Amino acid sequence: MAVPEAESAGNGSKQFGSFLFPQIHDNLDGWGPCEVPEQFRDTPYQPFSKDDRLGKVADWSGSMYTDRRSANKYVNVYGLGGQTYTYHHEQDESTFQLVDTAKMQKPLYQKGRPRFNQQKIRRDRERREERRMGGKQQMALRGQRDRERQRKKKKKWVNFTRYDKNQVHLSLVLTHCTWQTGSTQLHIRPGL
16 A cells, blocks of 8 residues: 655755554453444444354344254353344234245146056047948058058167267177187188
8 A cells, every 4th residue: 555645845944744643452351342422322232242254243133054064153151132023913913914825736637647557548439430430531541540650660760770979890800710610710810
């Protein structure tokens, strides 16, 4: 931090600004002010020790650090100081309304039940329709059902047959191979 230079007066001499020391009250019994100024007289004060951590000083409710790990970390020397800021409930029952937060039960037809044997049920329904329609319409439905089945199979295996994806390259390096049949022996040694 730079010290301000002295201002020069008209006669060539330098003059410095004046600095007045504030009046310091020394509190021999503790830390903080000795007496409370008038402007702060009605402000609630919660006593803290010099050793208290800032987290504890900022926790006005006293419920922030209740777990075992930090219980000793934020112990207040003067006891539980958060009592000053606690909420005191006044008995005003005239405006009280109970709000029911329980979930309403859905009727059976709206419940998301698991559907078992859906394919069998659909197949039976299609067969009933085929019997009811009969003749050429029956053949059309059967052809439509076969096309749908083929489309599903194709969709299921579409990524399996794509050569640009999902392909594992295996290479077999043949270093030495010997076949022996009867009296003939064959040796294969490929060039690398």
